Amino acid sequence: xxxxxxxxxxxxxxxxxxxxxxxxxxxxxxxxxxxxxxxxxxxxxxxxxxxxxxxxxxxxxxxxxxxxxxxxxxxxxxxxxxxxxxxxxxxxxxxxxxxxxxxxxxxxxxxxxxxxxx
Amino acid sequence: xxxxxxxxxxxxxxxxxxxxxxxxxxxxxxxxxxxxxxxxxxxxxxxxxxxxxxxxxxxxxxxxxxxxxxxxxxxxxxxxxxxxxxxxxxxxxxxxxxxxxxxxxxxxxxxxxxxxxxxxxxxxxxxxxxxxxxxxxxxxxxxxxxxxxxxxxxxxxxxxxxxxxxxxxxxxxxxxxxxxxxxxx
Numbered sequence: 001x002x003x004x005x006x007x008x009x010x011x012x013x014x015x016x017x018x019x020x021x022x023x024x025x026x027x028x029x030x031x032x033x034x035x036x037x038x039x040x041x042x043x044x045x046x047x048x049x050x051x052x053x054x055x056x057x058x059x060x061x062x063x064x065x066x067x068x069x070x071x072x073x074x075x076x077x078x079x080x081x082x083x084x085x086x087x088x089x090x091x092x093x094x095x096x097x098x099x100x101x102x103x104x105x106x107x108x109x110x111x112x113x114x115x116x117x118x
Numbered sequence: 119x120x121x122x123x124x125x126x127x128x129x130x131x132x133x134x135x136x137x138x139x140x141x142x143x144x145x146x147x148x149x150x151x152x153x154x155x156x157x158x159x160x161x162x163x164x165x166x167x168x169x170x171x172x173x174x175x176x177x178x179x180x181x182x183x184x185x186x187x188x189x190x191x192x193x194x195x196x197x198x199x200x201x202x203x204x205x206x207x208x209x210x211x212x213x214x215x216x217x218x219x220x221x222x223x224x225x226x227x228x229x230x231x232x233x234x235x236x237x238x239x240x241x242x243x244x245x246x247x248x249x250x251x252x253x254x255x256x257x258x259x260x261x262x263x264x265x266x267x268x269x270x271x272x273x274x275x276x277x278x279x280x281x282x283x284x285x286x287x288x289x290x291x292x293x294x295x296x297x298x299x300x301x302x303x
Contacts, residue, residue: 018123019167027130027163031137031156033220038141040212046192047140047149053184054137054153057160060172068167074256078264080172081257084179085268089275091184095191096282102195103285 024065032058045101045108049094056087126166133159146197150188157181171250 035054042048060080067076098108105112119127136155143149157180164173257265 018120019126023126023130024163024167027133029220029223030134033216034134034137034141036219037213037216040215042141044146044197046146046188046197050140050149050153050188053180054140054156057156057180061160061163064164064167064169064172068169072168072252074252075260077169077172077253078257078261080169081175082264082268084175086271088179088184089271091187093275093278093282095187096279098191099195100282108195108197 021065021069024068025062028058028061028065031055031061043110045098045110045113046095048110049091049098052094053087053091056083056090059083122166126163129159129162129166133163146192147189150185150192153188154181154185157185171253 032055035051035058038051038054039048042051060083063076063079063083067073067080070076101113102108133156136152136159139152140149140156143152157176161173161176161181164170164176
């Protein structure tokens with residue numbers, strides 16, 4: 001029964017060429033541009049970090065789009081998993097730095113971070 | 119267009135709208151909630167294009183762990199105040215820059231040319247299933263070194279966070295206080 005469902009889902013979702021690779025890549029590029037926009041215009045450090053997460057998601061979507069084009073190549077999934085792991089570490093370290101910065105300045109305004117001294 | 123295409127378009131539009139909200143909202147908590155929406159939509163897209171394991175990872179790690187971390191920091195630092203408006207020059211130039219990057223990239227995306235440029239030829243049969251087997255073989259086989267390096271990265275991350283978050287006593291201050299330092303002042 002479950003194999004039947006598996007086959008039906010595979011036939012419907014994977015082999016249906018309805019979702020073209022270019023759509024996925026355009027979506028990824030749009031998300032990346034939005035993340036870059038946020039990275040450039042926002043002054044709140046935590047929103048800057050969120051924009052970085054958006055850009056990392058866009059890259060992992062690009063990897064998966066390419067992997068799907070190669071008959072679900074597992075290498076692309078491996079790269080996406082690595083991107084997610086790096087994003088997790090980046091978020092943890094970045095937020096720790098952010099808390100340390102907040103202790104120092106009592107604000108998260110990025111313009112308070114223009115000098116390198118504590 | 120069939121059902122799959124419609125679902126994809128809905129999810130893609132949703133992810134873009136949520137992402138725009140992340141960038142444009144001025145309240146950090148609202149930004150975090152919209153970012154969760156983006157992650158959910160992307161997870162649905164991963165499921166739709168045949169990567170159920172990645173969809174699960176996306177939900178558990180991103181929407182679960184990372185976003186809880188963000189919300190935790192927002193609540194811990196009590197970031198309710200909205201940031202001031204930007205200077206007009208930066209606020210004008212940055213969208214132009216982002217739009218220019220997008221406009222440079224997107225016209226190169228007709229399907230045939232992309233496939234030619236990326237040399238996307240289908241790989242051979244046995245890994246071409248959307249179960250986890252091919253992924254496991256790749257992750258614990260060819261990419262074993264990278265996988266182990268990721269564990270080192272995580273260890274470095276843990277140590278870095280401990281060092282960064284440790285409160286150092288200031289000069290002229292005897293015992294470290296238990297609160298968040300100057301935030302309580």
